[in-house]
Amino acid sequence: MLKRHIKRFLLVGALGFLVDISVLGVMVHAFDIDPIISRLVAFAGAVWVTYYFNSHYTYGIHPREVSFRRYMTVQIMGAAINLGSYTWLVLAGGLADYPMVALACGSALGTINNFTLSRKFVFLE
Numbered sequence: 791m792l793k794r795h796i797k798r799f800l801l802v803g804a805l806g807f808l809v810d811i812s813v814l815g816v817m818v819h820a821f822d823i824d825p826i827i828s829r830l831v832a833f834a835g836a837v838w839v840t841y842y843f844n845s846h847y848t849y850g851i852h853p854r855e856v857s858f859r860r861y862m863t864v865q866i867m868g869a870a871i872n873l874g875s876y877t878w879l880v881l882a883g884g885l886a887d888y889p890m891v892a893l894a895c896g897s898a899l900g901t902i903n904n905f906t907l908s909r910k911f912v913f914l915e
Contacts, residue, residue, distance in 0.1 A: 795915075798848040799905050802840050810836035837865045849913045856912060864907040872900030 810832045817828035841861045845853040876896030879885040885892040909915050 795848055795909070796905065799844060799908075800901070802843040802848055803901060803904075805843060806836040806840035809839045833869065837862055840865075844908065845913070849915070851913060860912045861908065864904055864912055867907065868900040868904035871903050872896040875899050 813832035813835050814825070814828050817823040817831060818825050841856070841858055842853050844861075845851050845856045849856075873896065876889075876892045879892035879895055880889055883892070885895075
C-alpha cells in the first residue's frame with residue numbers, strides 16, 4: 791500500500807508541476823502579468839489540482855472528506871523547505887555553479903515533507 795501511495799503521490803505531483811509551469815507561463819508570457827503574482831496564482835492552482843487528485847486517486851477519499859486548509863498548510867511548508875534548502879545550497883552550500891542540483895535537492899526534500907505530512911495529518915493514515 792505504501793509503495794502504491796508513493797508512486798501515485800509522485801504522479802500527481804508531476805501533474806501539479808505541469809499545471810504550475812503552464813499557468814505561470816501563460817500568465818507571464820501571454821498576459822504580461824507580474825511573475826511573482828503569476829507564481830502565486832500558479833502555485834494555488836497546482837495545490838488545488840494535487841489536493842483533488844491526491845484525495846481521489848492516491849488515497850481513494852472524496853475531497854470533501856479531506857481538509858483543504860491542512861493540505862494547503864502542508865504544501866506551504868513543503869514549498870518553504872524546497873525554496874529554503876535551494877537558497878541555502880546555492881548561497882552557502884557550494885552549489886552556486888550547480889543550481890539544477892540544488893533545485894533537485896530542494897524538490898526532493900519538499901516532496902518528502904509533503905508526502906509524510908500529508909499522509910499523517912491530511913489523509914490520516
